[in-house]
Amino acid sequence: MAGHLYTAEVVWTLDGTLDKGRYSRGHVWRFDGGVEVPASASPSVVPLPYSKENAVDPEEAFVAALSSCHMLTFIDLARHAKLQVVAYSDVAEGEMTRFDRGRMAVTKVTLRPEIAVVADNDPDPTLLEDLHEKAHALCFIANSVKTEIVIEPKPVKLVAG
Secondary structure, X not given: OOOOOOOOEEEOOOOEEOOOOEEOOOEEEEOHHHOXXXXXXXXXXXXXXXXXXXXXXXXXXXHHHHHHHHHHHHHHHHHHOOOOEEEEEEOOEEEEEEEEXXXXXXXXXXXXXXXXXXXXXXXXXXXXXXXXXXXXXXXXXXHHOOOEEEEOOOOOEEEOO
C-alpha cells in the first residue's frame, strides 16, 4: 500500500558573508495551496541579526506540529464520543538538551491542552484522560519521533450551549 506524500519547499538566498558566518539564516517555507511562512534559525541558536525573531524556527515548528496533530486527533475522537468541543488551545513547550558532545535534540515536548465544551455536556474526567491517551497514540507526528511527549491537560471550560 502506497503511503501519503507530503511536501514542503524551503528557499534561502545568501544575504551576507558566508565564509565568516555573517549571513542571514532567514528563509521561506512554502506549502501546497500557496502558503508561505517566514522561517529562520532560532535567535537562541544563531544570534541576531543573523536570525530573525519574527520568523518560525524549526524547533518551534516541531513543537507546533506535535501540538496541532494531538489537537486534530483529540477533536475527532471527542466528536465520536459525542463530546461537543467548541474551543481548544495549547501553549506547548519543547525542551532542547545536549545528549552527546556537539549534539542537541528536542528531547521533551509538553502539551497543555485547554478545551471548552458545551455546559450540558460536562465530561467525566476519565473520558478526557482516555481521549488524550488515544489521541497521543494515534497522532501521526507523535508516532514519527522519539521525543518524550507529556500531556498536561488544563481543566475543562464549560460554555453555554
